[in-house]
Amino acid sequence: MLRPILLTLLVLCASARAAAPQELQWEPWSDEVFQRAAREHRFVLMDLEAVWCHWCHVMSETTYSDPAVRALIASRYIAVRVDQDSRPDISRRYEQYGWPATVVFDADGTEIVKRRGYLPPELMTSMLKAIILDPSPVKYQEAETPTQFATSPLLQAATRKQLEQAYYTSYDPKLGGFRQNQKFIDRDTIEYGLLRASQGDARATRMTRKTLDEALQLIDPVWGGGYQYSTDGDWQHPHYEKIMSVQAADMHAYTLAYLEFHDERYLAAARSLARYVGNFLTAPEGEFYTSQDADLVPGEHSAAFFALSDGERRKLGIPRVDRNSYARENGWMIQSLATLYAATSQREYLDAAVAAASWICANRAVAGGGFAHGAKDPAGPYLEDTLSMGRAFLELYEVSGDRKWLARAEAAADFIDVHFRDAAQPGYVSATRAPHSKLPSVKTLDENIQIVLLDNLLARYSGAERHRQSADYAMRYLATPQVALSALTNPGVLEAAQELALEPTHLTIVAHKDDPQAVALFRAALAYPAAYRRIEWWDAREGRMPNADVQYPQLSKAAAFVCTDNTCSLPIFEPADIAALAARAQPATRIAAKG
Numbered sequence: 001m002l003r004p005i006l007l008t009l010l011v012l013c014a015s016a017r018a019a020a021p022q023e024l025q026w027e028p029w030s031d032e033v034f035q036r037a038a039r040e041h042r043f044v045l046m047d048l049e050a051v052w053c054h055w056c057h058v059m060s061e062t063t064y065s066d067p068a069v070r071a072l073i074a075s076r077y078i079a080v081r082v083d084q085d086s087r088p089d090i091s092r093r094y095e096q097y098g099w100p101a102t103v104v105f106d107a108d109g110t111e112i113v114k115r116r117g118y119l120p121p122e123l124m125t126s127m128l129k130a131i132i133l134d135p136s137p138v139k140y141q142e143a144e145t146p147t148q149f150a151t152s153p154l155l156q157a158a159t160r161k162q163l164e165q166a167y168y169t170s171y172d173p174k175l176g177g178f179r180q181n182q183k184f185i186d187r188d189t190i191e192y193g194l195l196r197a198s199q200g201d202a203r204a205t206r207m208t209r210k211t212l213d214e215a216l217q218l219i220d221p222v223w224g225g226g227y228q229y230s231t232d233g234d235w236q237h238p239h240y241e242k243i244m245s246v247q248a249a250d251m252h253a254y255t256l257a258y259l260e261f262h263d264e265r266y267l268a269a270a271r272s273l274a275r276y277v278g279n280f281l282t283a284p285e286g287e288f289y290t291s292q293d294a295d296l297v298p299g300e301h302s303a304a305f306f307a308l309s310d311g312e313r314r315k316l317g318i319p320r321v322d323r324n325s326y327a328r329e330n331g332w333m334i335q336s337l338a339t340l341y342a343a344t345s346q347r348e349y350l351d352a353a354v355a356a357a358s359w360i361c362a363n364r365a366v367a368g369g370g371f372a373h374g375a376k377d378p379a380g381p382y383l384e385d386t387l388s389m390g391r392a393f394l395e396l397y398e399v400s401g402d403r404k405w406l407a408r409a410e411a412a413a414d415f416i417d418v419h420f421r422d423a424a425q426p427g428y429v430s431a432t433r434a435p436h437s438k439l440p441s442v443k444t445l446d447e448n449i450q451i452v453l454l455d456n457l458l459a460r461y462s463g464a465e466r467h468r469q470s471a472d473y474a475m476r477y478l479a480t481p482q483v484a485l486s487a488l489t490n491p492g493v494l495e496a497a498q499e500l501a502l503e504p505t506h507l508t509i510v511a512h513k514d515d516p517q518a519v520a521l522f523r524a525a526l527a528y529p530a531a532y533r534r535i536e537w538w539d540a541r542e543g544r545m546p547n548a549d550v551q552y553p554q555l556s557k558a559a560a561f562v563c564t565d566n567t568c569s570l571p572i573f574e575p576a577d578i579a580a581l582a583a584r585a586q587p588a589t590r591i592a593a594k595g
Contacts, residue, residue: 003551024079025072026081027079028081029082029090029273029435033078034105034436035104036078037078041077043106043112043135044080045080045102046102046103046104046105047064047079047081048091048094048100049084049242050083050291051291052086052242052291052293053099053100054299054301055099055100061299062299063120063121064223064322066124067338072129077128080239085326087435088383088384089379089431089434090435092444093435094114097117100118101116102115103115109437111438112138113127113138114140121444132405133409144482146480149480150426150476150477150480152476153497155484155497156479158481159485162485163484163491163493164494166488166489167189173207173210176213176381177211177215178489180233181216183215183235184229185212185218185226185246186214186244187253188491190208190212191256191491192491192494193205193207195495196208197261198530199432201488201514208257212253212254216265216269218238218274219269219273220272222313223279223310223313224273224275224276225242225276225292230379230444238306240302240305241296242280242291243290243291244281244288244332247333248335249332250273251270251273251277251333251337252335254266258270259343259530260383266341271344286359287325287359287360287363288330288333289323290323290329291321291322292320292321292327293320293321302319315442324375325359325360327388328375328388329388330357330359330392330546331385331387332392333388334356334357335388337356338395339398342398342399345523345527350400353396357389357393357396359440364385366381368411368419369387369412370415379435380431380432383431387412389412390458394457398533398534399526399535401513401522409458411464413470416451416554417466426476427443427448427474445487445493446483449495451470452474452496455467455470455531456468456469456499457534461547462546462547472500475500478496478497479493488495498532499532504533504534505530505533505537505580506562506564507525507528507533507534507548507561507578508538508539508560509559510538510555510561510571511538511539511560512539512541513539515558517558518537518558521558521572522535524576524579525560528579529579552562554566560572560573560578
């Protein structure tokens with residue numbers, strides 16, 4: 001028994017004395033890596049990083065440049081580096097560990113250790129030695145996968161009550177945002193807050209506005225664009241990366257808030273975000289890039305750089321832009337730009353959204369209505385690419401009335417149902433293929449929330465029962481108490497449940513699409529402040545409406561109608577009258593204001 005232990009100790013001592021390799025040989029994630037690890041009796045060390053991430057750069061410059069760390073890796077490990085933006089299947093599995101995430105596997109794919117964030121050289125060295133001496137997997141206290149799922153898409157009263165309580169108690173009344181060290185805009189929380197605000201919830205209104213007001217500090221005053229988050233429990237210590245998910249989510253949040261509250265600061269914020277994306281994250285052919293780095297010099301904090309003027313910054317250089325164009329990120333931004341167009345009627349935003357959508361359709365589409373992630377997509381397709389494009393197409397249909405976008409949204413939803421539906425239990429999985437046999441595809445709340453929002457609204461627009469059934473299937477996963485209550489707060493589950501249960505605000509323009517008065521009515525309808533709405537433009541020359549659940553009269557001039565479950569308004573001929581009549585037509589969605 002002593003001989004193997006002595007041999008291991010000799011290896012460790014020898015590796016510590018040996019000269020470290022000049023450069024770590026990073027491998028891409030693949031089955032071949034694990035096959036090689038089995039042949040050579042090695043472990044697999046994965047560095048799951050983000051190319052825009054400051055602490056990822058620091059770890060590369062310090063930990064992975066340390067001679068002792070390099071020697072240990074060379075002796076018993078295969079080093080694998082994964083850009084989390086490029087692999088949503090792996091990113092979704094380890095997203096709770098932040099970036100960088102460090103995961104060590106046995107050769108058969110079993111997870112041995114999972115570590116979150118920056119690991120200094122001494123800690124990394126200690127961990128690598130300990131794994132060589134004892135490769136037993138660490139047992140983490142992680143949430144168990146449910147075995148029983150909700151049989152109905154309706155939330156149980158007790159679950160709803162706990163979710164609503166968490167929505168209010170997770171809020172920081174002094175500074176806005178969550179009660180935690182990092183401050184940022186959470187899209188689900190803001191959109192649920194706006195839904196509550198539109199229904200008369202005064203407390204939700206105050207919470208939403210406080211967060212949005214404070215978060216204005218995270219918008220770059222020089223170039224525009226939103227920093228990802230602030231540390232130190234306030235809004236004055238930003239991390240300077242500008243990633244597409246943040247630009248899209250914040251733009252969408254501020255645009256909807258402008259429509260609801262008519263605060264010009266919110267519109268200015270949305271326009272600032274759009275300006276930044278146009279100047280820094282837009283490719284020559286109109287598609288969108290992925291991110292801009294936090295650091296001008298990798299590993300060096302850039303607070304001094306971002307305090308400079310435009311000219312002073314440009315003299316020093318521009319932080320690296322990740323020029324990958326992923327369908328997922330493009331879908332997020334297309335939807336947000338289309339919403340900004342609805343609020344402003346500024347054609348440049350719609351043109352940018354259409355240009356990106358056209359590029360993605362030409363360069364990322366796969367057979368059956370789905371979308372690949374990037375130009376090289378060996379492990380896809382992934383759910384989020386088709387899901388984000390489906391939501392983008394539906395938003396384009398709403399703001400343009402062009403039926404080709406509705407058809408594309410339906411095709412995307414159908415592709416999702418064919419490829420990502422979990423046949424064994426409710427909900428949809430993140431990827432069609434597992435990253436490894438020991439690492440099955442995961443199922444996430446966020447993605448299933450987005451499926452409910454997409455398919456429910458698609459069912460309203462198209463009248464197709466299959467979309468409603470898909471929404472119900474995803475909602476049954478979300479309505480399972482063990483799932484719904486698995487995080488500190490899940491307002492997105494409440495938003496999905498509420499939209500599934502209620503009819504959206506429904507405004508229809510009846511007239512030819514080349515009628516100037518119809519154009520004015522349509523623009524007024526698009527500016528109606530409702531986060532959950534169905535807006536249509538029926539030109540009889542195009543045939544029946546996709547969902548002809550209301551029979552509209554053909555009049556001698558352009559008219560708008562506001563409909564509820566059982567009734568429709570008289571025809572509205574003046575754009576200025578739409579908002580008042582639409583508000584009066586929705587009493588069923590009002591709720592008691594909370595103090």
